[in-house]
Amino acid sequence: MRVTSSLETALTPTAVALGNFDGVHRGHQRVVQPVLNVLANQKPLLLPPDVYSWGGNIEGEVLPSKGEGLALRSGVGKGxxxxxxxxFDPHPREFFTGMRRTLLTPLEEKVVQLRSLGVEQLVLLPFTRxxxxxxxxxxxxxxxxxxLRCTLISVGDDFRFGKGRAGSxxxxxxxAASYGVEVLIIPPLLCEDERISSSSIRQHLLHGDIQKANRLLGRPYSLTGxxxxxxxxxxxxxxPTANLQLPKEKFLPRQGVYCVRAFIEDSLEKNDCQSEDSFVNAEIDPAINISPLEVKSPRLCPISGVMNIGYRPTVDGTTSTVEVHLLDWSGDLYGKTITVTLEEFLRPEQKFSSLxxxxxxxxxDCTAARAFLQNLRQV
Known part of the structure; x- marks a missing residue:
């Protein structure tokens, strides 16, 4: 996948999914799908009407709409x-407020998730005055x-653009129609009667409702460091714990103890569950502050563990840390990159009377984590 922040070097013509896409959650994936259909050089997917009605329910999701369904015109896939x-980079809200935003998916993670969907190119528009x-x-x-020479544009129904967010x-x-460009407006995706959005996922993470956040995302929320x-x-x-150094812009969930699964990305030779490669093939614009080797896709066998996010009050900790204890595993992890997927919130952080x-x-906590993951494997 090509990643660029320059419109001059972007590959054109394009079929574009337009938005912020923080989290690359299930709703975002629906917005991206039409441009992937173009890539497949086939007629755009016409989902059954019940998927786009108030009454339909596929795997807990509902896409409400005002009509009979989202009819994507045939022929869009040609070309x-x-x-x-x-x-946009930075996020428009960050640009106007001057306040640094934390992200569900920092750039490296966003590249991994979009690449896994089949996206060919990510254009980071510098959000300037x-x-x-x-x-x-x-x-x-x-x-x-x-x-960008767009031939097709796909956006969510709540997309705003232009000076003062004047455009809907x-x-x-x-x-776009006046230029002969078709725009598909994708209705919101509901999960258990809740609209899937980055803000709703953040709220569930802040309250420790990990399983609901994961259902909205379509995958477990993860920390890579x-x-x-x-x-x-x-x-x-x-x-023994592995202390993770995370990107400073990474959004952290509620402080406390979690049941997790960990992927050690630098241990290919010790793990016979790896795929043929563990790195995402991404062509990174030199102007963007990440390297291809940082854009990793963990595909190794998971190791069960427990993780603590917080200040360790029992030992008078003064700074917030993210520490992972791996169950039934030993070895030297210093300098290695670990991806931890959050499976369940076990308890809030607390201060104990003694060591x-x-x-x-x-x-x-370790016993609870083992039991939870064992039940998860049996489902």
């Missing part, structure tokens, strides 16, 4: 347009038509 996701001042008409003409998805559809040296307190207690009480609770 050689590149399946492209266009997003000049871009922010473009009217809806100017944005369509200058960016989408002239520079319906406006985009009308303006390098193992760095800590104070080795876990080793002294009999529970013995803390050790007893950690043992109970």
């Amino acid at each position: 050689n347009a590149y399946a492209t996701v266009v997003t 000049e871009l922010a001042c473009l009217s809806p008409n100017e944005f369509v003409e200058k960016i989408l038509v002239q520079q 998805s319906a406006d985009l559809q009308a303006i 390098m193992v760095v040296k800590g104070q080795q307190l876990g080793t002294k207690l009999g529970f 013995d009480a803390l050790i007893a609770q950690i043992q109970a």
Whole structure:
């Protein structure tokens, strides 16, 4: 997949999914799907009407709409347009407020998730004052038509664009039509009567409702970081932990203890469950501050574990840490990259009266994690 922040170097013509896509959740995946259909050089997928009605229910999801379903016109799949996701960097809200946002999927993770869907190109539009001042008409003409040479555009129903967020998805559809470009407005996706959105996923994570957050995402929420040296307190207690150094913009869930599965990405020779390669083949624009080797896709056998996010109050911790204890595993992890998937929230962080009480609770946490993951495998 090509990743670029320059419109001049973007591959064109394009079929574009347009939005912020933080999390690349199930709703985002529906927005991306039409451009993947173009890539497959086939007629766009026409989902059954019940999927796009209030009454349909497929795997707990409902896509409400005002009509009989989302009828994608035949013939859109013709041509050689590149399946492209266009997003903004930084997030427009961050640009206007000046406040750094934490992300469900920092850039490296977003690249991995979009690549796994089959996207050919990710264009990171630099959100500058000049871009922010473009009217809806100017944005369509200058960016989408002239520079990206869009043949198809797919957006969510709540998409806003142009100066002062003046343009709606319906406006985009009308303006693009004057240039002969079709715009597909994808209805919201519901899961258990809740609209899937990045903000709703954040709220579930903040409340420790990991299973609901994972259902909205369509996969377990994950943390990826390098193992760095800590104070080795876990080793002294009999529970060695890997201290993860995460991207500073990574969104963290509720503080507490979690049941997790860990993937050690630098141990190919020790694991016979790996795929033919563990790295995503991504062509990264030199102007973007990530390297291809940082864009990894963990596909190794998981190792069960427990993870603590917090300040370790029993030992008077002063800084927040993310520590993972791997069950039934030993070895040197320093300098290696680990991806941890969150499976269940076990308990909030708490201060114990003694180290013995803390050790007893950690043992109970490990037992609970084993039981949960064993039940998960049997489902």
